Amino acid sequence: MKGLIGPLYGCQADLGRINLSRVGLLKFLDRISSKPAIRYLTYSGSVVFFFALILIPPILGILLKWNQVGRIFEDLGLQSRALAAIYASFGIALFVSLIDVVAGLPLAWFIARGKSRWLNTLDTLVDIPFILPTVALGYSLLLFWSQQEGVSSFFGTSLVSPGWLLVILLHFVFSFPIIVRVMVGALLDYQIVYEEASRTLGAPPLTADRTVTLSILKPSLMSSFILAFARSLSETGATVMVAGIVENRAAFENGPIFIYLVGKNSAEAVFVSFALISVASLIFAVITILGPRLKLPTKKVWPVLERRLSSNSFAMSRNAVAIIVLFFIVLLPSLFVALPAIYAVTNGTFAQALSSAGIWQGYWQSLILSYFVGAGVTLINAFLGLPMAVLIARKRAGALPSTILDVLVNIPLIVPSIALGASMSFFWSNFGFIPEIALLVFAHIAITYPYFVRAMASAIERISMDLEEASRILGAKPFTLFRTIILPLTKYSLFAGALMVFTRSVDETGATLAVISTTSTLKTAPVLLVDWVKGTIKVTASEIGLGIGFLVILSFVVLLVLRIAVRGKERRY
Amino acid sequence: MPEVKVENLTKKFGKGKIVAVDNVSLQIKDKEYFALLGPSGCGKTTLLRLIAGLIHPDEGKIYIDGKLVNDVPPEDRGIGFVFQTYALFPHMDVWDNVTYGPRVRAWGTQQSNKIGREMLEMVRLYERSKAFPQELSGGMMQRVAVARALSAGAKLLLLDEPLGALDAKIRSELRYEIRRLVKDLELTAIHVTHDQGEAMAISDRIAVMRKGRILQVGTPQELYMNPQEIFVANFVGESNFLEGYIESISDESAVLELRGKLHVKVLDKNKSLGERVVLAVRPEAFDVEKGRKKVENAMSGRIERFRFEGTNIRYEVRLENEDLVVVTRPTLAGEWFDVSEKVTVSFPSDKSFVFTYPSKGLREELMTE
Numbered sequence: 008m009k010g011l012i013g014p015l016y017g018c019q020a021d022l023g024r025i026n027l028s029r030v031g032l033l034k035f036l037d038r039i040s041s042k043p044a045i046r047y048l049t050y051s052g053s054v055v056f057f058f059a060l061i062l063i064p065p066i067l068g069i070l071l072k073w074n075q076v077g078r079i080f081e082d083l084g085l086q087s088r089a090l091a092a093i094y095a096s097f098g099i100a101l102f103v104s105l106i107d108v109v110a111g112l113p114l115a116w117f118i119a120r121g122k123s124r125w126l127n128t129l130d131t132l133v134d135i136p137f138i139l140p141t142v143a144l145g146y147s148l149l150l151f152w153s154q155q156e157g158v159s160s161f162f163g164t165s166l167v168s169p170g171w172l173l174v175i176l177l178h179f180v181f182s183f184p185i186i187v188r189v190m191v192g193a194l195l196d197y198q199i200v201y202e203e204a205s206r207t208l209g210a211p212p213l214t215a216d217r218t219v220t221l222s223i224l225k226p227s228l229m230s231s232f233i234l235a236f237a238r239s240l241s242e243t244g245a246t247v248m249v250a251g252i253v254e255n256r257a258a259f260e261n262g263p264i265f266i267y268l269v270g271k272n273s274a275e276a277v278f279v280s281f282a283l284i285s286v287a288s289l290i291f292a293v294i295t296i297l298g299p300r301l302k303l304p305t306k307k308v309w310p311v312l313e314r315r316l317s318s319n320s321f322a323m324s325r326n327a328v329a330i331i332v333l334f335f336i337v338l339l340p341s342l343f344v345a346l347p348a349i350y351a352v353t354n355g356t357f358a359q360a361l362s363s364a365g366i367w368q369g370y371w372q373s374l375i376l377s378y379f380v381g382a383g384v385t386l387i388n389a390f391l392g393l394p395m396a397v398l399i400a401r402k403r404a405g406a407l408p409s410t411i412l413d414v415l416v417n418i419p420l421i422v423p424s425i426a427l428g429a430s431m432s433f434f435w436s437n438f439g440f441i442p443e444i445a446l447l448v449f450a451h452i453a454i455t456y457p458y459f460v461r462a463m464a465s466a467i468e469r470i471s472m473d474l475e476e477a478s479r480i481l482g483a484k485p486f487t488l489f490r491t492i493i494l495p496l497t498k499y500s501l502f503a504g505a506l507m508v509f510t511r512s513v514d515e516t517g518a519t520l521a522v523i524s525t526t527s528t529l530k531t532a533p534v535l536l537v538d539w540v541k542g543t544i545k546v547t548a549s550e551i552g553l554g555i556g557f558l559v560i561l562s563f564v565v566l567l568v569l570r571i572a573v574r575g576k577e578r579r580y
Numbered sequence: 581m582p583e584v585k586v587e588n589l590t591k592k593f594g595k596g597k598i599v600a601v602d603n604v605s606l607q608i609k610d611k612e613y614f615a616l617l618g619p620s621g622c623g624k625t626t627l628l629r630l631i632a633g634l635i636h637p638d639e640g641k642i643y644i645d646g647k648l649v650n651d652v653p654p655e656d657r658g659i660g661f662v663f664q665t666y667a668l669f670p671h672m673d674v675w676d677n678v679t680y681g682p683r684v685r686a687w688g689t690q691q692s693n694k695i696g697r698e699m700l701e702m703v704r705l706y707e708r709s710k711a712f713p714q715e716l717s718g719g720m721m722q723r724v725a726v727a728r729a730l731s732a733g734a735k736l737l738l739l740d741e742p743l744g745a746l747d748a749k750i751r752s753e754l755r756y757e758i759r760r761l762v763k764d765l766e767l768t769a770i771h772v773t774h775d776q777g778e779a780m781a782i783s784d785r786i787a788v789m790r791k792g793r794i795l796q797v798g799t800p801q802e803l804y805m806n807p808q809e810i811f812v813a814n815f816v817g818e819s820n821f822l823e824g825y826i827e828s829i830s831d832e833s834a835v836l837e838l839r840g841k842l843h844v845k846v847l848d849k850n851k852s853l854g855e856r857v858v859l860a861v862r863p864e865a866f867d868v869e870k871g872r873k874k875v876e877n878a879m880s881g882r883i884e885r886f887r888f889e890g891t892n893i894r895y896e897v898r899l900e901n902e903d904l905v906v907v908t909r910p911t912l913a914g915e916w917f918d919v920s921e922k923v924t925v926s927f928p929s930d931k932s933f934v935f936t937y938p939s940k941g942l943r944e945e946l947m948t949e
Contacts, residue, residue: 200667203634206654207661208681209732218684222671305672310686 033487040486050403053394054412061453062415068433069281075274076281089275092265093282096423097290099171099261100239103178104186107235108228110179111186114329116216118187119194121326130191133333136341137184140514140562142533143555145245146540147344148177153249156548157343169251170258177249178242180337182235189231193224211310211317218305229298233291237421240287243267244516244533248540263425263517271429271521272436280426291421295414347552356549360557366546370535370554374561377532381512384451388459388508389501396463413464420457427453428518435522443522443529450518455508462504466497506569510562532558582645582658582736582768584608584631589640591626600626602792603640608770608785613762615779616772618789619815619948624772625740627789631770632738633657644736657736660729664741666721668713674700674724675709681732699727702761719750726758730765737762739771743778755782776816780804788812810858810935810945819860819933820905821942826855833929840901844877844927848934856937865931866907868895868917873924877932880924881905883917897925 039045079086118130136144151157152167159166167173201223205215221228243263251258255268262283266276315321351357360367395416402409419427428450435446470493478488494501516533523529530538536554539546584607591601600623608614616624629635631642633654642649649657668677678699682692700706703723713721722742729737742758743751759782762769773779779786780800787797788811796808800816807813810821824838834849836859844859851857872880884904885896892908893916899905907925917923938945 198665198667200663200665201669203654204661204663204667204669204728205680205684206634207632207659207738208684208728209655210680210684211653211655214684218680219669223669225671302671305676306683308684308686310684 033490036486037484040489041484046485049394050398053391053398054404056391057395057412057416057456060449061419061456064434064449065284065427065430065453068430068435069277069284071437072274072277072433076278078274079278085275088260089265089279089282092260092262093279093286095171095260096240096262096283097286099174099178100236103175103182103239104232104236106179107183107186108232110329110332111183112190113325114333115187115190115194117326117329119191129330129333132338133184133187133191135184136180136337137188138510138562138566139341140510140533140555140558141181141242141245142248142514142516142536142540143344143559144181144341145177145248146536146551146555147342148173148180148245148340149249149540150347150548150552151340151343152176154548156347157340168258169249173249173251174246174259174261176336176340177245178239180341181242181245182238183337185235185238186231189227189234190224193227194220197224210308211314212322213317214308214310214313217303217313218308222303222305225301225303226298229294233294233421236290237287240283240421241423241425241517243423243425243520244537247516247537252541263423266425266429267520271425271432276429277433280429283426284422284430287422288418291417344552344555347549348556351549351553351556354549356547356553360550360553366539366544366550369530370532370557373530373532373535374557376529377513378561380448380451380531381509383448384455384512385459385505385509387448387452388456389505392456392460393463396460396467399460400464400467416457416460418457419453419455423517424454424515425517425521428521431518432522443524443527446522447519447529447531450522451512451515454515454518455511458507458511459504462500462507463497466500467493470496502569506566509565513558513562583610583643584736584768584770585643585646586627586631587641587643589627589630589642590638591623591630591635592638599792601630601637604792604794606787606794606797608768611763611766611768613759613769613782613784614771615783615786616770616789617776617779617786617816618774620774621949622789623792624774624789626792628738628740628770628772632659632661634661658734660732660734660737662722662725662729662737662739662742664744666713666725666745668721668724668728670713672712673709674705674711674713674716677713677724678728678731680728685732695731695733699731700724702730703727718746719754722746722754723757726761730761730767735767737767737769739769741772741774743773743775751778752781758782780816786816788815790815807860807933810860810938810942813860813933813935814946815948817862818906819862821946822859822861822903822905823937823942824857824859826851826853826857829853834934836934838901839903840899842879842899842901844879844932845929846932846934847930851934851936858935858937858942860933860935861905861927862931863894863906863908864892865927866905866925867927868897868907868909868914869924869926870915870917871922871924873926875924875926877929878924878926879905880922883919883921883923886917886919897923899925 079089114133118126118133149169152173153159153165153169157166167176197220201219202215205219206212210218241263246261247264247267250260250264252264252268257264257268260268262279265279269275351360359365360370363371395412398404399409399413399416404412431450431453432446435441435449474492474496475488478492483491513531514533515531516537519531519534520537523534532554536551536558538544539551539554586604586606589601589604590599592599602623604623604627616627618624626635630637631644633649633652637650644657644659669680672680675696679692679696682695687695696709697706700709703726705720705723705727708716708720713724716724722745725742739758743754746754755778758769771779771783780803783800785797785799786803788795788803790811796803796812798806803812803816807816813819814821822838824836826834827837827843828835829849829851832849833845833847834851836844836846836857838844838859846859867875869875879899879901881897881899883895884898887894888911889908891911893911895907895909895917897905897907905925
């Protein structure tokens with residue numbers, strides 16, 4: 008019977024079948040999601056993935072090479088060079104993060120509290136160095152400060168030679184937006200009534216900000232400080248560009264540059280990787296444990312001085328300085344690379360690039376590789392990170408294990424990526440059959456893992472348990488609950504997290520340099536650009552500028568597409 | 581000694597679209613307990629924040645102690661401010677909260693300690709010095725907030741819905757405590773509230789506000805016994821409103837014709853013959869008797885609803901002209917009436933008010949939002 012009328016209702020029947028199978032799939036997922044065994048398997052699977060692919064390999068890698076570390080103590084010259092690099096890493100990170108706070112707080116205050124509508128634009132401008140790939144920033148700063156094309160042309164000589172000062176400028180540029188972004192958000196969320204109370208009790212504005220507002224916002228200040236610190240500690244690609252490397256010696260050498268120069272498989276690299284990872288973890292642990300107990304000094308007050316510093320004229324000059332720093336130290340040098348890129352369009356380089364002539368063939372391959380790796384890594388991290396995010400946010404594994412997982416997940420954020428990549432490479436190189444591309448993906452998964460999990464965990468935490476309970480009482484099975492309640496309410500964070508993973512992966516240089524052999528054809532776009540800038544082959548400024556320009560424009564396109572895909576903002580429930 | 585005067589004060593929000601405070605002039609005397617009363621959104625909190633200097637007026641002048649303070653920042657106005665949410669600093673214990681004022685003014689440790697102890701003993705919380713705000717009950721937090729506000733020696737205390745977040749019982753206890761404190765310390769207090777019972781119970785004078793304007797200023801008795809506006813008659817206490825016309829005027833009184841040719845006598849004679857008016861009678865001004873009675877200002881009707889409220893019984897009476905009036909009678913005085921019982925309600929001529937019919941209609945005039 009059905010067979011007879013089937014062709015008549017072909018269209019409808021088809022639709023019906025699709026519909027039925029969709030419902031069937033949902034029902035199936037609902038059924039299995041209620042099974043404790045499946046739940047257990049999903050959660051434990053994500054934990055096993057995290058340990059097996061992200062946490063254990065670097066630790067084992069260092070342990071496997073441990074017997075070689077002793078060698079570094081025999082060569083005093085190398086030993087002191089390694090130690091100096093480690094000190095330089097932490098010194099620069101600390102110094103830059105402190106400067107970030109000093110320069111970033113006034114700007115954050117100005118943006119969050121000001122009345123002018125131009126502040127919105129200013130707020131967006133602050134994000135530019137955050138969105139640009141760090142290699143773009145590195146080359147742009149190099150051009151601006153050191154080469155003939157930039158401000159140096161006015162002085163006839165290189166204003167800032169590649170070396171420690173340029174590294175500091177670079178690290179300031181890419182870590183400064185972190186402090187401003189986090190603190191503007193914190194200030195906008197902050198209940199201003201505390202500050203008003205302080206004012207009515209006799210405190211001038213600066214005293215109120217210092218003793219009340221800043222103390223209450225201390226957690227935000229600390230986490231943004233840690234983020235800025237970790238970013239400075241970790242950055243490799245752009246730092247290599249501006250460190251002034253000539254014939255395997257750098258004018259300025261920190262940990263990542265040291266590892267980069269001595270070769271990732273050497274004993275010295277193991278030693279420095281180990282030192283960077285363990286000291287960074289130690290610092291993070293100390294701040295996590297002692298941070299909440301740390302009290303900002305609120306008791307001492309200097310009424311006359313603070314009153315004078317609160318005056319209108321002083322506040323205005325403070326804002327002016329903040330804006331000058333933003334424009335002349337951060338924005339102008341970051342965007343300077345646009346000049347050679349634009350020049351490239353007029354001088355024929357652009358046409359060459361499109362025809363894949365010469366160096367451009369390799370460039371396009373690298374770009375495609377970068378985007379494929381980025382997409383793959385994003386998908387893997389989203390699927391395997393989601394159960395982990397639920398585990399952490401809802402403390403499904405019990406209070407203590409969940410907290411421990413929460414801390415462990417952060418580790419890739421705080422350790423230098425080249426050290427993480429190098430120690431992973433020590434481990435995986437023992438398995439000769441694993442192709443290099445897999446190592447590349449593993450390294451990127453490890454570096455980017457925290458971004459998605461953290462974004463989702465905090466989004467899920469914001470959803471009241473009442474909503475989940477209401478949904479369950481109304482009859483939703485765990486999968487339906489997730490699909491109809493959690494997912495729609497965390498949509499924005501889901502995409503934001505995925506986007507962070509993707510851009511970090513495309514931008515990544517440290518870990519990539521560490522897992523890929525120097526002769527490998529697997530060069531991601533930023534690594535290739537580092538090669539170009541280093542001058543191993545002859546490349547003109549407009550070619551580099553254009554190469555960076557394509558990377559930047561493609562990043563913006565991806566950003567834009569995802570923005571359109573997730574319109575509007577997530578609300579708080 | 582703190583005396584507060586504001587002249588033609590105006591404050592707009594949202595690019596001038598919302599007029600929160602509209603050309604307000606007001607004088608608050610030294611050592612007076614003054615309440616700003618009105619429904620939410622009437623501009624009373626904005627007015628208080630203008631006086632405190634937390635926001636700046638678009639127009640008008642603010643004087644404290646005869647001194648123009650428009651450009652004086654809040655920290656120099658010599659005020660104490662109690663916030664609706666208390667705004668106790670969460671990162672400081674009770675002691676540090678209360679000594680914050682002396683500390684930021686650098687009065688020296690000895691002086692700060694002396695004040696801290698005095699203030700906390702005054703609100704009976706010295707034993708809880710080491711507690712953090714989140715460990716205290718609502719009432720305790722409120723007392724700490726008052727102690728902190730007074731710690732810097734302010735003689736002018738501004739209170740923004742200071743009891744709003746508390747349970748009914750604690751609220752009525754604390755309001756007398758605050759008043760006693762203000763009177764003992766000879767302070768001037770400005771207290772913002774939407775609760776007319778609270779305002780009447782503690783204030784020397786009240787300003788009733790609506791839509792950014794002050795409708796009437798007076799003692800609680802004046803506002804209750806002699807409201808100048810329909811809104812005041814309804815917001816301070818409660819009133820029944822009946823529409824009608826002035827039918828005749830004599831030397832002593834006037835006669836109103838209500839709906840259904842009902843005639844009542846009132847003492848107000850300032851209206852003109854034939855004018856459309858609104859008669860206001862408070863529920864507690866009515867007398868109720870069984871059956872049809874020939875008394876002054878009698879209106880017969882039927883009990884439509886009966887509500888037992890504890891102290892009072894509240895009847896809704898449907899008059900023969902279809903108007904509905906609310907009548908309250910003390911529970912323990914006189915007889916009770918049943919639903920659908922025929923009754924006569926009446927009110928004394930001198931316990932009613934007559935208002936000109938509002939141009940925008942009665943409903944609009946009574947709206948609280």
